[in-house]
Every structure is written in structure tokens, then in C-alpha cells.
Amino acid sequence: MDRRKFLKTSGLAAGGAAALATPAIAQSAPAVKWTLTSGFPKSLDTIFGGATVLAQAVSEATDGQFQIEVRATGEIVPTPGALDAVKSNTVQAAHTCSYYHFGKDPTFAIGTAIPFGLNSRQQQAWFYHGGGNELMNDFYKGYNIIGFPGGNTGAQMGGWWRKEINTVDDLKGVKFRAGGFAGAVLSRLGVVPQSIPAPDIYPALEKGTIDAAEWVGPYDDEKLGFYKVAKYYYYPGWWEGGANVHFFFNLDEWNKLPKSYQAILKTAAAMANIDMQAKYDAVNPTAIRSLVGKGVELRQFSPEILDACFKAANDTYAEITAKNEAFKKIYESLKAYRADAYLWSQITDGTYDNFMMAQQRSGVL
């Protein structure tokens, strides 16, 4: 544990008329120091980087008065301990995926991504203007935390597989490291899901403790080296069509902040949110070329597998909504938006992108 939090007001407090003339400044720029635990290792500059984008923006906006020290996974607590660490105020903040905590309650899965959920843009629409973030925060309140979207990866890849899988039968018995809620769905099809943080995936795959593993996409995956021990790189990662990382803050600490610092944090979180997707979209195109150059074999999940997984996901949601009110309420909001959003997105965005993709394949872009 490295608990180093202190909150003190600056020495600027002035009495009498001066205080009346300048209350905002005197009251609003206290020195605040927070510690943030990231769910990710420093080596992954994309997903780890979201926290440093936030910390730097907050520091600059406050002339260094509000400092957030960013610590990598494992330095203070391991990834699965991040939420409890924020809840108990061991750290004041975390930057991680809510779905790592679906074991506490499956509702946590919805904050990041659920199988066959929203894509990256739709996720933002639902969070910011579809009531999604308010619904998630009503739920997070029970854990004494408040969350803000803090980065999206886009649709992830479907992971690294040692053997080709063509049919649903091929999935049976495969020990597969999968993020978040994918395991709950895949286990219905015979997969043996594994929950392993980023730094431990490669050794497990190398030793054969697991048969397949997914992380995010080409840029991160190339860094983690999976291509050296598994040849087939599948897509799409249907369990994470637009996975969102979050900033979580201890609710009492959040409530103690001056309104201006709350505004700065919220704004900086939004910047980190758009910045991470932009970074992934900037670096993944080069990485996928590099991987293919190294002999990686790209494979698309077969229609049979996708259809079976879609059905298994819906069966999973039916079971959970029957017994979990919080999940039901939030899932139904997301589902209603998803149907409308995918009607709309195939009209102009979809036809535009499909036309441009066809030009790319024709070599004329």
C-alpha cells in the first residue's frame, strides 16, 4: 500500500473586504493530491495513457494545484482490487474497466461492454445523451464511487488462437482468456473462460496453460507478443464492439472537491475519452500491417459461430434480467438505443464506410 493522499487549502485565505471581493479564487484553488491506480501496465501507452492525459490536463488547468499521481497496475493494488481501493479511499481514483468487477454484480459489465453491445460512437451517445452514464452512476453509488467514461478501444479483435476454429464444436474445451463478460456467454458453448490481467496473459499462452487469448487489438497485442505463440488472429471481437474504460473517483472525495475542480475533472475525462479512441485509430492500422508481415493469419469468425454466440448472449441476458433489477434497468436502456442506433448507422455512415472500404480494396484510396 502506498497511501499518500492529502487535501489542504492554500494559504491564501484573506479576511474582510478582500475575501468578499475575491471569494472564488481564494476558495477554489486548494492544493489537492490524489493517487490513481490504473488497471493497466505502463507499457501499454494507449490504454494506460488515458490516465496520464487526465492527470496532465488537470494539473495544467489548476497550475499544478490539483495533482493526480498515476500508478500502474500492481504498484498499489492489482487490477481486480482497483474498485475496492477506490471505495475504501486507499486511492482516490482508478482508471480501469468496470467489467473486471462483474463477479460482484454483472451490472458492472455494462459500463465497459457487453457481448453484441454498442459500438464506440454509440457507446458515447448512450453515455452522454442517452442516460447511460446517469444509470451507471446510480448503480456505482452503492460502491461509493462515481464514474466518467475515460477512453474507448473501438471494436476489439477476437483474439489469438493456436488452432483454427470453424464450427461451434471447435470451441468446446478451449481455455480462452477473455475480457469482461465474454466468458459468461462463451461458457455456454463449451469454452473454459479465463480471467487474467494483461501482464500475465503471454506467459500463460506460451506455457500452454491457456489455448487462446484476447486483449484489445493490433497495437497492444503486438507489444504483448501474442503473435509469437499463437498464429490465428480472429475478428470481430463481438464481446467488445466498443469497450469503454472509465475513471472512477471515491464519492466522498469527489463531493469534497470545489465545483471548479469537479468541472475540470469531468472535462479532462471527456478529453481522455476521445483521445484514447483517436490514438487507437491512429496506431492500429500500422500495427495490423506489421503483424500480417510477421506471418499472422487473419481469420473471421464464421457465421455459424457468430450466430451461436449471439443466441448465447441473448440467453445470458434473459437469465440475468429475470433476477437482477439493476442489470435489467440499464440493459433495457442500452438495448432500446442499440436497435435505433443500428437502424440509423446503416443509412449514411454505413453506406459511406462500405463505399470507402470498397475503394480501399480496389487500391484507389
Place this chain on the structure above:
Amino acid sequence: MDRRKFLKTSGLAAGGAAALATPAIAQSAPAVKWTLTSGFPKSLDTIFGGATVLAQAVSEATDGQFQIEVRATGEIVPTPGALDAVKSNTVQAAHTCSYYHFGKDPTFAIGTAIPFGLNSRQQQAWFYHGGGNELMNDFYKGYNIIGFPGGNTGAQMGGWWRKEINTVDDLKGVKFRAGGFAGAVLSRLGVVPQSIPAPDIYPALEKGTIDAAEWVGPYDDEKLGFYKVAKYYYYPGWWEGGANVHFFFNLDEWNKLPKSYQAILKTAAAMANIDMQAKYDAVNPTAIRSLVGKGVELRQFSPEILDACFKAANDTYAEITAKNEAFKKIYESLKAYRADAYLWSQITDGTYDNFMMAQQRSGVL
């Protein structure tokens, strides 16, 4: 003109040791009041709203010390005058589309959207992590302005047409209101392009001064009432695959700001940037249903038309790059990224979205 700018430092300056102990706070929270001219009318809460999102975030982050008064198009200057007004410091800021100014130099078109350019996510990747924003700001410097991305619309619709157009021949002689750089391409195919700000489009279409018009997409277009006077709603708007609005600041005024205020502005611009796309994606799905319910006929541009337009766009770029160094440099950066990005986006994002769209059409989402 309503020129009301003043910049004054707060009355907090203290001498001697106190000043040394608290320089950041004393120096960094001056009262600043800026005026921003929007390129859009207040009635379009989506695209006009980006400026109010920024102004509110900046005010909250500074406890009201940095105020940005947002004025609608025409209140101070009309839309085409926004850039000159910022350049001359009549206003300190504008929130508008750079491509409204392509008459000064076609390079301005690239900041918003060029025909068959980047989609919304790719646009952010290129701006933030592909050198796009730096390249555009090198160019904007010549106009004494600095720009930050401040909202995207997604792929726009292809506008409202009184008659069906099926062939390239059908385009000949059509007087079409089109944003930005579309006219330069469409005129090669016989279209007579018209440049008209939002509030004046409907009367022109109603009176028959023009034959067809495009604005953005379902939500804005429904408000502007085009469906009452033109029945066919085409897609995709290939001239704006991911149109980006910008915040422009007078460069001298920007340079005068304390570093903390610059950081706050930059962060707030990024929030407004992601927020506008999220809002469009939240409201457009409902609006497209509403429009179809009112009898609007959706039509996809034919492959013949799209192919001819793509060729005409490339011919246009070849002509301009041969004689405009600034355009050439920036266009080539965008083009290189576009080819890579559309290779990548068809792998996992593309297959995920296409699978989900198929589910939507099957009625199972």
C-alpha cells in the same frame, strides 16, 4: 458590431513574500471575457450547442473568471464573416466550419471535410494523433488564428431533392445548396452549386430558387423543415463523411492567456468535440424514423453517381495539389492515413457493425 472584450487581471496581486509563496494562483486567475461568434443559429441545439458546452465548461473550471459569451450567426457577423472577425479581434473566438472559407484558399476545406475524406473517428485520429491539427494550425497561423476540433456530425445525409436522380445525367443543371467543398466537385458533373447559410436554405428551396439542398442529417434537417418542400432524402453525403466543426481563437489573444486558461480551453474543446458527435448519434435515430413517418422517401445514391463523384473529387484534388503547396502537404497527410485507416476499419469494426446491422434488419436487436 458588438465589440466587448476586456482583459484585466484580478485585484489579488500581492507583494513580497506572499507573492512568491502563491504565484500560480495570483497570476493565473485573471478575469477574462471573450465573445464567440457561432456559424450557426440557436435553433440548431446540436451544432450551435458545441459552443455553449465549451463556454460552460470554461466558466465552471475558472469559477466564472473566464467568460465566453456565445452569439449566434448574424448577431455580430454573418457566418462567412466569422474568420475575418476572429482575425481582426472583433471577436476573440468562433465556432464554425473552416470549409465555409474555402474561397480564400481551398486548404480551409480540409479542416472540416473533403469529399470522400475521413469518417468521424478517423478524423479525430488524424487531428489528434496523425499530425492533422498541427498541419492545419501551421496553415491557420497565416490568418492569425489557432483552431481546435470542436464537434463532428458523423457522415451527413446527401440532401433533399425534389426529383429522383438515378444517373449522372440527372445531375446536370440542378441548383444544389451544398456545404463546403462539395460544389467544387459537383460542378464538374453539371451541378450548379449554391453556398447558403442554414437559416436561408428553406426559403430558397421553398421558392424554387434552388432545386435541392443539404444541411447535416435527420435531426437538424427535420427542424429546418426541408421535408415539406422536397420529398427525396438521399445518402450518403459523400462530401462530408465526418464533418468537423472547429473552435477558432485569435492567436494574439490565445497567446496572452495564462497557460492554465489555455489548458482549460483546449480540454473544453475536446469535450465539446466528443459531445457533439454523441448528441447527433443520440438524436438522429429518432429523427430518421419521424421523417420516414412523415412520408419522406429515402434514396441511396446510385453506384454510377458515387463512382463519377469519386473520380471528379480525385480530379479536383489533382488540379489543386498541382498549384497549392499548403493544400498538397495537408491533403497528402490525410490521404496516406485514409488508405491505412480504411484497411483497418473493415477488419473488426466493419465486420462487427455489418453483423449488427444485419441483426437489426432481421428485427432481433
